[in-house]
Amino acid sequence: IGPGNCLIDEWVRKKSNKKFDENGSLALSGKANQLILNQSIDNFQISSIDESMDINDFDISFVKGLNLEDGCATLNEFTAYLISEGLKKINQINNIVVKNFIICGGGRKNKKLVENIYKYMSDEKLIIKDIDVYQFDGDFIESQAFGYLAARRILELPITFPTTTRCKNPSLGGQIIKNY
Numbered sequence: 001i002g003p004g005n006c007l008i009d010e011w012v013r014k015k016s017n018k019k020f021d022e023n024g025s026l027a028l029s030g031k032a033n034q035l036i037l038n039q040s041i042d043n044f045q046i047s048s049i050d051e052s053m054d055i056n057d058f059d060i061s062f063v064k065g066l067n068l069e070d071g072c073a074t075l076n077e078f079t080a081y082l083i084s085e086g087l088k089k090i091n092q093i094n095n096i097v098v099k100n101f102i103i104c105g106g107g108r109k110n111k112k113l114v115e116n117i118y119k120y121m122s123d124e125k126l127i128i129k130d131i132d133v134y135q136f137d138g139d140f141i142e143s144q145a146f147g148y149l150a151a152r153r154i155l156e157l158p159i160t161f162p163t164t165t166r167c168k169n170p171s172l173g174g175q176i177i178k179n180y
Contacts, residue, residue, distance in 0.1 A: 001086030005106045005113070006055045007075045015068040024112030027076040030069030036062055037074050041081055073112070080116030087121060097124060104131040104138040149173060 008027070009020045021027055040062045063071040091097050107113050108130045117128060131138040149159045158170035 001090075002079055002082035003053065003055060003058055004079070005110060007058055007060050007079055008072055008110075008113075009106075011060055011063060011071050011075055012068070015071065020106060021072050021076075021110065021112075024072075024076065024110035024115075026069050026072040027110070027112040028073075030067070030071070030073035032073040032077045033063075033066060033070055036066070037077050037081075040074075040078055044078075044082070076110070076112050077116050080113055081120050083117055084120035087124070087126070091124070099125065099127060101126055101128045102131050102134070103128055104136070104141040106139075108132075108138050 005020060012018050012021050012026065043062075060071075060075060063074050066074060087098055087101065101117075103114065114128055118126065131141065152159050153173050153176065156172060159173040160167050160171045162168065162170070
């Protein structure tokens with residue numbers, strides 16, 4: 001749900017020689033610009049929880065006047081807000097309350113992101129657990145997902161549907177090229 005660390009990573013790469021905000025340390029040392037954050041939240045609409053979002057659905061230009069740390073802090077809060085809103089929509093649509101949230105990928109190591117998700121989900125009594133607790137390596141979940149998608153493609157099974165990604169028809173996800 002949400003862009004994960006992608007927006008923060010893009011900002012860090014643009015503003016420094018680093019690739020990402022390790023453990024959320026840049027965001028922790030910065031201060032979110034509340035005016036910019038509130039305007040960005042007001043301008044961004046999550047159209048439907050039934051549709052997935054792509055990194056191209058986002059633009060980080062709203063933080064361009066901020067320094068590295070404050071930009072990280074602002075994007076961190078924006079990301080946490082999007083994640084929390086996605087979870088709340090799941091709760092509403094399914095008439096349930098998600099109590100346990102398993103986090104994976106680089107975001108699970110971003111202390112400020114996890115803290116901000118808790119902040120935006122305070123009404124929900126959420127418990128966030130690192131997927132590593134369940135003996136899965138959280139750094140490899142994405143690569144395993146791509147392996148799953150590749151296997152579905154080889155078996156000629158669709159990987160995306162109109163109800164998940166706004167595509168017109170179920171899609172196989174690319175072509176297999178045989179160079180022999």
